Amino acid sequence: MGKVNEELHRLLTRQLRKLSLSPDQPPEPASWQELLSRIDQAYHDADQDRYTLERSLTLSSEEMQALYQRQKSSYETRLHAIVGALHDLLFLNDEDGLYLEVLTARNDLLYRPAEEIKGKTIHDIFPPEMAEQFLSTIHKALQSQTLQVIEYNLNIPSGSDWFEARIMPTELMVNGKQTVICLVRDISELRRSREALKHMATHDPLTGQANRKLFEERLDQALSRATRTGHAGTVMFLDLDRFKIINDSLGHAVGDELLKQVTGRLKEVCRTEDTIARLGGDEFALLIEDIDSKADAEHIADKILQRFSAPFFVQGHDLDITASIGITLFPLHGNDGSELIRQADATMYSAKNAGRNCYRLFNHAISQRDQAAFGLERQLRRAIVNEELFLEYQPQFRLSDGQLTGLEALVRWRSPGRGLIPPGEFIPIAETSGLIDEIGLWVFHSACEQAAAWDKEELEYCRLAINISRRQLMHNHLGHSLAEVLAATGARASRLECEITESAVIEEASVASHNLLAMSQLGLQLAIDDFGTGHASLANLKRFPLNRLKIDRTFVNDVGRDPDDEAIIRATVYLAHGLGLEVIAEGVENEIQKGFLRETGCDEIQGYLCGRPMPVEQATALLRKD
The missing domain is CATH 3.30.450.20 (PAS domain)
Structure with a gap:
């Protein structure tokens, strides 16, 4: 009530001031009516202001509520849109x-x-x-x-x-x-995609069985279990006898189907928990745990040979296929997976040497026979680290005018204890141990560095041939590895030639085709080395991006003595030229061989008659002279 009185007092005071009247004296009669009129208007205006304010507040509250609802609806719509898109x-x-x-x-x-x-x-x-x-x-x-x-x-x-x-x-x-x-x-x-990729990385695509990588992993696990439980196990290496003859004569489709049927018969003998692996080509490995004795392992091998005694029926062909099996036992013969694999592999070759279609159990006589090889392998591993390997270069010449056309890079090993070790002694060890992968890449890198150095000196060498091993050719990443070396060394791919053995190209056709195409796309020239020894036909080879064939020295050796070898050389040169391929013969050691090769139209020759492998300094001097 007090607030209302104060407001009325202020309102009355304002109106008296407007009429110049005193708040202490009553107004004149003439002014009284005007005063009342003004007071009434003032109250009316005050009421109108109060109504306007209240209405404004009401509208603002409603608008704010509506705005909040619109924003909330928009937020929820955006949130659901985001969640729906995810x-x-x-x-x-x-x-x-x-x-x-x-x-x-x-x-x-x-x-x-x-x-x-x-x-x-x-x-x-x-x-x-x-x-x-x-x-x-x-x-x-x-x-x-x-x-x-x-x-x-x-x-x-x-x-x-x-x-x-x-x-x-x-x-x-x-x-x-x-x-x-x-x-x-x-x-x-x-x-599911991860599992599929994992399966592809650890299984053989043809048979669906474990590959070498998975086999080695499972063997390591089996050795750990055997150490804990005291149970024995066996590793078996199995190689089909004369498979290559069937594969070459009847074709790869028949060979592939035969390998699938071989896998089926192995699965009939083995238990579900045993591991069957295809290591490549016609080589299989078996890992069998929880056996009680050597007799158990021999019994399993006997059952495999018995299952193989029945012919295989493949695409209308009755095929009699036998197998040679090498057996090693753990922990009897060791607890190192790599060692057991090498033992089984060596013992399998012992079975082949014994007449095939049999098995052999690893024994210390075999161990002593291979001891020198294993010792050489250990020395070779140290040689790689200690940089005991080096390259020599053997020149190649055009037959028509004697012009130097290229050189072949050849790896050599000089041991501090034994001196110069022949390639024929350490290269097979490198291949069986897997060291050839590291050595092969080192050779390619070193040869590329030398080629780049000759390019910098502006020496004309036409091309530098470098050998690519069978194991290297089996790696899907080979093209990428070679590309990295070319980029690192600055070597010109067009001046380099990769030599691949005939057997590697034919027996590993699917991977070889991929890698040869990748190498060709890098600008590298490609040559088939040792042509004539792998039972391949030019019809098979024409699907690969090749530049050159190299006739193997075994045919050149008997020129002048064996008409059959001479006929093979003539046919090879004729057919190769028909396919647009150049031909080079290796192992030329006398004028009779040289004259015959010139007569047949062979393009180039390489051998002791023209020039022996030489150190880099001598090769560089030859290029400068030429």
């Missing part, structure tokens, strides 16, 4: 696993409907073990304040079974509890 499940959980929010456009991926999940805990929704895994991960995310990721298997009605959950802590507190965002994605297809 194709993921989005959950907000508190630290106890309570589901506070469930957002997704993929209701088909939910284990239960969204309305049944919200307000429930993880333990209400999932099996106990899975619920504990989730809750533990939530706690870990909150404690570390970092993203945590888990993968889990869950069968849902739509058929998806593998999911990835990415759990992230938030700063939001709900009912005094910390919260996390859980983003869940269906990774079922991704898991």
Whole structure:
């Protein structure tokens, strides 16, 4: 009431001032009517102002409420659009696993409907073990304040079974509890793709059995189990007898089908838990655990030979195929996987030497026979590290005018203890041990460095030939490795020629084709080395991007003595030229051989008659002179 009186007093005072009247004296009669009129208008204006203010406040509140609803609707629309675009499940959980929010456009991926999940805990929704895994991960995310990721298997009605959950802590507190965002994605297809890639990396594509990599891994695991349990096991190497004759005469399709049937018969003998591996070509390895004696291993080998005694029927052909088997036992013959593999491999060759179609058990007589080879392998490993390997270069000449056309880089080994070790002694060891991969890449790198040095000196050498081993050719990444060397050394690919043996190209045709194409695309020239020794036809070779054939020295040796070898050389030169390939003969040691090769139209020759392998200094001097 006091506030109203004060307001009325202020209003009356303002009107008296406007009429110049005193608040202490009553107005004149003439002014009284005007005073009352002004006071009435003032009250009316005050009421109107109050109404306008109240109406304005009411409208502002309604507009703000409408604006809030529009913004909320827009936010929710954008949020649902984002969640829908993600194709993921989005959950907000508190630290106890309570589901506070469930957002997704993929209701088909939910284990239960969204309305049944919200307000429930993880333990209400999932099996106990899975619920504990989730809750533990939530706690870990909150404690570390970092993203945590888990993968889990869950069968849902739509058929998806593998999911990835990415759990992230938030700063939001709900009912005094910390919260996390859980983003869940269906990774079922991704898991299947991973498994497919893993299978491809560890299995032979033709037979579906383990490859060498997986076999070695399983052997290491088996050796660890044998050490713990005291149980014995066996490694067997199996090689088909005369498989190459069938493969070359009847074709690769028949050969491939035969290998599949061989795998089938091995599976009939072996248990499910045993490992059958195809190591390449017609070589197989078996890993069999938990045997009691040597007799058990020999019994298994006998069963394999018996199964192979029946003919294989392949694409209309009855094929009689036998096998040679080498057997080694663990822990009797050792606990090192690589050593056991070498023992079984050596023993398999002992079986072949014994007449084929049999097995041999590793013994110390074989061990003593191979001891020198194993010792040489250890020395060769040290030689690589100690840089005892070096290159020599043998010149090649054009027959028509005697012009130097190129050089071949040849690896040599000078041992501090033994002096110069012949390539024929250490190259086979390098190939069987796998060291040829490292040596081959070193040879290519060293030859490229030398070629770049000659280019810098502007010496004309036409081309530099470099040998690529069979094992190198089997690696899918060969082209990439060679490209890296070319880039690192600055060597010109067009001046380099890679020599590949005929047998490697034919027997590893699928991988060889891929690598030869990659090498050709790098600009490298390609030559078939030792042509005539691998039973390949020019018809088979014409599908590869080749530049040159190299006639093997075994045919050149008997020129002037063996008409058959001379006929083979004439036919090879004629057919090669018909396919646009140049021909070079190696091992030329006398004028009779040289004259015959010139007469047949052979393009180039290489051998002791023209020039022996020489150190780099002598080769450089030859180029400068030429």
